[in-house]
Amino acid sequence: MKRVDHAEASSKFIAAKEHIEFHDMRLWDLRLKRDREANALPEWEQLRSLASAVKEHTLSHLADYLEQFESRATANGMRVHWARDGAEHNQIVFDLLSSHGARTLVKSKSMLTDECAMGPFLEQRGVEVIETDLGERIQQLDKEPPSHIVVPAVHKLRGDVAQVFSRTIGTDPKNSDVAYLAESQRRHTRPYYLSAGAGMTGANFAVAETGTFVVCTNEGNADLSANLPKLHIASIGIEKMIPRIEDLGVFVRMLSRSALGSPITQITSHFRGPREGAEMHVILVDNGRSERLGMADFWYSLKCIRCGACMNTCPVYRRSGGLSYGATYSGPIGVIIDPAFDLRKYSSLPFASTLNGSCTNVCPVKINIHEQIYKWRQIINERNMLPMAKKQAMRVAGKVLASPKIYRAALQAANAGIEYLPRFMLYNPLNAWGRQREVPKGRKSSFRDWYLKNRGKK
Amino acid sequence: MKVGLFIPCYVDAFFPEVGVATLELLERLGVEVRYPLDQTCCGQPMANSGCEDDAAGAEKLFVRNFAGFDYTVTPSGSCAHHVREHLTAVPQSAKAKKVRKHTYELVEFIHDVLLVREFPWAKFPHKVGLHIGCATLRGLHAAVPSELGGGGHNKPLALLSKVKGIKFAAPARPDECCGFGGTFSVFEEPVSAKMGYDKVTDHKNAGAEYIVSQDMSCLMHQKGCAERLGLGLKFIHIAQVLNGARA
Numbered sequence: 082m083k084r085v086d087h088a089e090a091s092s093k094f095i096a097a098k099e100h101i102e103f104h105d106m107r108l109w110d111l112r113l114k115r116d117r118e119a120n121a122l123p124e125w126e127q128l129r130s131l132a133s134a135v136k137e138h139t140l141s142h143l144a145d146y147l148e149q150f151e152s153r154a155t156a157n158g159m160r161v162h163w164a165r166d167g168a169e170h171n172q173i174v175f176d177l178l179s180s181h182g183a184r185t186l187v188k189s190k191s192m193l194t195d196e197c198a199m200g201p202f203l204e205q206r207g208v209e210v211i212e213t214d215l216g217e218r219i220q221q222l223d224k225e226p227p228s229h230i231v232v233p234a235v236h237k238l239r240g241d242v243a244q245v246f247s248r249t250i251g252t253d254p255k256n257s258d259v260a261y262l263a264e265s266q267r268r269h270t271r272p273y274y275l276s277a278g279a280g281m282t283g284a285n286f287a288v289a290e291t292g293t294f295v296v297c298t299n300e301g302n303a304d305l306s307a308n309l310p311k312l313h314i315a316s317i318g319i320e321k322m323i324p325r326i327e328d329l330g331v332f333v334r335m336l337s338r339s340a341l342g343s344p345i346t347q348i349t350s351h352f353r354g355p356r357e358g359a360e361m362h363v364i365l366v367d368n369g370r371s372e373r374l375g376m377a378d379f380w381y382s383l384k385c386i387r388c389g390a391c392m393n394t395c396p397v398y399r400r401s402g403g404l405s406y407g408a409t410y411s412g413p414i415g416v417i418i419d420p421a422f423d424l425r426k427y428s429s430l431p432f433a434s435t436l437n438g439s440c441t442n443v444c445p446v447k448i449n450i451h452e453q454i455y456k457w458r459q460i461i462n463e464r465n466m467l468p469m470a471k472k473q474a475m476r477v478a479g480k481v482l483a484s485p486k487i488y489r490a491a492l493q494a495a496n497a498g499i500e501y502l503p504r505f506m507l508y509n510p511l512n513a514w515g516r517q518r519e520v521p522k523g524r525k526s527s528f529r530d531w532y533l534k535n536r537g538k539k
Numbered sequence: 540m541k542v543g544l545f546i547p548c549y550v551d552a553f554f555p556e557v558g559v560a561t562l563e564l565l566e567r568l569g570v571e572v573r574y575p576l577d578q579t580c581c582g583q584p585m586a587n588s589g590c591e592d593d594a595a596g597a598e599k600l601f602v603r604n605f606a607g608f609d610y611t612v613t614p615s616g617s618c619a620h621h622v623r624e625h626l627t628a629v630p631q632s633a634k635a636k637k638v639r640k641h642t643y644e645l646v647e648f649i650h651d652v653l654l655v656r657e658f659p660w661a662k663f664p665h666k667v668g669l670h671i672g673c674a675t676l677r678g679l680h681a682a683v684p685s686e687l688g689g690g691g692h693n694k695p696l697a698l699l700s701k702v703k704g705i706k707f708a709a710p711a712r713p714d715e716c717c718g719f720g721g722t723f724s725v726f727e728e729p730v731s732a733k734m735g736y737d738k739v740t741d742h743k744n745a746g747a748e749y750i751v752s753q754d755m756s757c758l759m760h761q762k763g764c765a766e767r768l769g770l771g772l773k774f775i776h777i778a779q780v781l782n783g784a785r786a
Contacts, residue, residue: 092729101733109712112686120688394686396716400733433727435720435734436587437673442686455625458589467589471726475590482548482580483596492552513725517732518763521553528551528558532574536562 082426085408087433091401094236104236105399111232112393114342115443122334132331133447136384139289139322140374146289146322147365153292154363157354164366167197173364174199174281174314178208181312181360183278187270189296189303190214191283192230192387193316193366196409211273213302215266222249228403228411231340231389236402270302280306284317284352285386286332287363290325293353294363297336297346304350311359315352319370320383332386335445339388373421378456382417384446391440391450397433406430413440417453420461428466431457495523542572543608545601545642547615547755548580554755557776561614561645564782568655572612575604581613582628583621587721595628602626606634610652611642614778616675616753617721619644624678644679645778646753650694656701660783664704667780668747669695670738670761672754673716681753684714695753695777702780708747715741719760735764739772749773751780 095101119125139146151161164170170193178186186208188194200210200221212221216233220226223245227233234242239257246262247254250269256262274280282303284294294315296303307313323329337346355361374380392398392412403411408419408427416434419427431454440450461467467475481487514520542565546558565572581601582594601622605611613619622642629635649655675681683691699705718724718734725731739761742750750772752758758774765772775784 088727088729091727095729095733105737116686116688119686126687396718396734397727397730400730400737432588432723433730435673435716435718435723435731437716437720438677439673439684439686439714439716442677442684455587458587459591460589462589462592471588471722472590474722475585475588475593479585479590479593479596482582482585483600485577485579485600488548488579495552513728514763516728517767518735518760519766520763521549521759524553524555526555528546528555529574529576531555531559532562533576536574 082423084425085406085427085429087401087405087407087429090405090407091433094402094405095400100236100238101400101402103238104402107235108393108399111340111342112390112443115339115390115393116342118338118342118344122338128331128335129445129447132335132445133384135323135328135331136446139324140320140380140383143319143322143374146324147319149289150287150292150322151365153290155292157292158361159292159354160360160362162362162364164364164368166368167199167366170197170316170364170366170368171199171202174316175203175206175208177312177314177362178203178279181278183208183310183312185209185211185273185277186279186281187211187213187273187277187306187310188281189283189298189306190217190233191281191316192409193283193318194281195226196368197316197366211270211277213270213274213306214300215263218266218270219245222246225404226409229389229392230387230410236404274305274309277310279312279314280308280310281314281316282307284315284321285336286323286329287317287321288324288326288329289322291353293326293351294321295329295333296350296352297333297348298350299347301348304348307350307352308356313352313355313359313361314364315362316364316366319365319367320385336386336388339390339443339445369422376421379417379421379453381448382414382421382453384448385414385418386446388445390443390445394439394443396437397435401433406433413450413454414448417450417457420457424461424464425466428461431461489529492527540570541607541609542570543605543611544572544574545578545581545605545611545613545618546574547613547618549759550614550755553759554776557614557755557778560776560778560782560784561612564645564778565612567660567782568649568653570653573608578604581618581621582626583618584721586621586625586628591628598626598629602629602632602635602638605638605642609641610648611638612645612648613642614645614753614776615755616644616672616679616681617756619647620674620678644675644681644753646695646698647679647681649781650698656697658698658701658781658783661701661781662703662783662785663780665748666706666708666746667699667749667751668708668710668742668745669699669713670717670742670750670752670754670757671695671714672752672757675753676714698781699751699777705780708742708745710741710745710747712741717757717761719757721756724760731760732764735760736768739765739768739770743770743772747772749775751775751777753777
């Protein structure tokens with residue numbers, strides 16, 4: 082797999098001035114709304130601690146809770162399937178669709194099905210897959226992956242959406258009125274709900290004690306997808322488990338506040354079993370999660386409830402866009418999850434961070450995101466996956482800075498006008514510092530020179 | 540109390556006046572300060588790039604230089620943070636542990652250890668934008684970041700507000716990262732420069748004449764951005780302001 086070059090991709094994103102300004106402003110606005118909601122709850126930090134503790138407990142007893150969920154869900158009339166990886170998941174979905182004669186699948190947003198690359202798999206086998214979430218649908222029609230886990234088309238301006246819709250569903254290319262575009266998509270999608278042989282949702286939470294699962298949405302599309310066709314398939318990552326229904330309140334209070342700065346999603350649906358004459362299938366998907374659970378430094382990332390708050394606060398994400406990460410998961414959470422899937426391919430991502438730490442502070446389940454980024458960097462170096470130029474620069478810098486003599490000689494060389502000092506101090510193999518910034522001026526004498534002259538006698 | 544002064548490599552080379560101000564300020568406050576002559580760097584640039592192996596030499600030297608002091612004080616929040624949280628490329632001997640525990644950034648040393656609040660010699664009749672570097676803010680907890688509610692303690696502000704004539708600008712995003720990030724600044728140059736441009740523009744729009752910080756590395760980057768944009772902003776380390784620099 083080709084290595085993702087985040088810096089290269091981000092320069093293209095930044096070049097589109099109007100887009101980046103809107104993208105940054107829109108997501109920063111979500112961060113501010115999140116702040117207002119969080120600050121309005123005096124118990125916010127207590128909720129974060131509680132949510133983190135519930136998730137840690139569940140993850141450290143995951144096998145037990147999964148089995149409890151399976152038996153209770155089965156008793157509720159659901160059918161539970163287990164998928165070791167994306168391929169098994171996709172095959173289970175396809176077999177279910179085939180056995181029910183379903184040629185069309187309407188689905189609500191699910192990062193997991195993107196992670197499993199389910200769309201292309203089904204389409205190659207003649208199944209029509211219709212995304213029903215507005216943002217996801219825009220991205221599907223434009224043949225792009227989602228750029229954000231909550232607002233998938235946030236990198237597009239409404240003019241872009243007008244172009245995509247005029248090309249694909251026949252809207253007026255000159256009309257970029259938001260209500261018109263949303264209504265057009267809605268009218269275009271509605272008939273699919275009625276004709277589709279199957280509907281699919283993800284789940285935000287699966288409750289072990291009740292064998293039920295919960296889907297939090299704002300558009301109502303998940304409920305239409307789940308309740309109109311006779312077959313409902315829910316794809317659920319095994320880390321979505323929580324022990325008891327009473328634990329749910331902790332997370333429901335935090336999810337939408339963290340994601341969009343709204344107190345709660347418009348719709349919180351509890352799925353308890355199939356309705357009469359219909360079937361409900363749950364696929365519990367591992368796809369690398371068990372392996373991650375065994376990583377001492379990284380299992381914490383499985384606490385994630387996919388709210389996107391870390392992306393909204395991230396100054397790098399806001400200025401590079403989700404697509405620049407070249408992965409299903411982007412932003413800070415992507416930076417620590419993606420390397421677990423394919424270290425070489427995603428080895429540049431942990432460096433797409435200033436380690437500023439605001440991601441860790443907004444995380445509702447207290448994932449130590451920036452500390453995990455730091456740890457991934459060490460692993461990438463240990464496995465010899467750093468770009469050659471960077472490793473060489475670090476090796477030289479390490480040698481110079483390990484020796485006071487060499488360091489002082491380097492300073493003197495710089496004072497004599499030789500560009501050695503900026504080279505090792507600004508790690509500057511490609512002279513990237515000076516492209517958009519002035520280079521700091523070298524000085525005739527160092528602080529040490531001053532000290533020797535002025536305090537040396539002591 | 541014996542204090543060892545650590546002057547980071549980039550301050551030594553590019554901003555010697557910041558080192559001078561730090562030393563003079565500590566001396567004014569009655570502290571016995573010594574500057575070990577064989578110092579270079581804390582190891583942070585290499586370690587933050589994943590190369591703890593390449594940081595080991597600098598870290599070993601750091602421990603050797605400062606093991607004999609009660610405190611190590613440095614005019615750099617991110618270096619102090621590295622020493623305290625990440626100086627792990629060398630064996631964690633009793634000496635290394637002691638050095639790590641007793642390394643302080645200048646403002647927190649004055650604020651938390653010396654407990655000094657008065658700087659009668661300091662006067663800075665300018666409107667300044669305060670920039671708290673991210674490692675200083677969230678790693679050393681110099682203030683309460685906005686995402687945790689803001690308000691609460693703010694150590695650099697507590698000290699600066701005792702400077703005569705000083706006024707503070709209120710940027711729209713007071714603690715958004717400026718995009719320096721060590722080697723991030725060159726290996727992620729497009730985003731780094733964009734963040735820097737946005738940062739200095741925010742301060743400029745808030746009416747700042749100067750940006751003041753505990754971290755000269757952030758300022759080096761911001762200065763480079765502001766000069767390229769021709770904003771006419773000026774940059775000064777907090778040690779210089781507290782030591783009575785007049786502009």
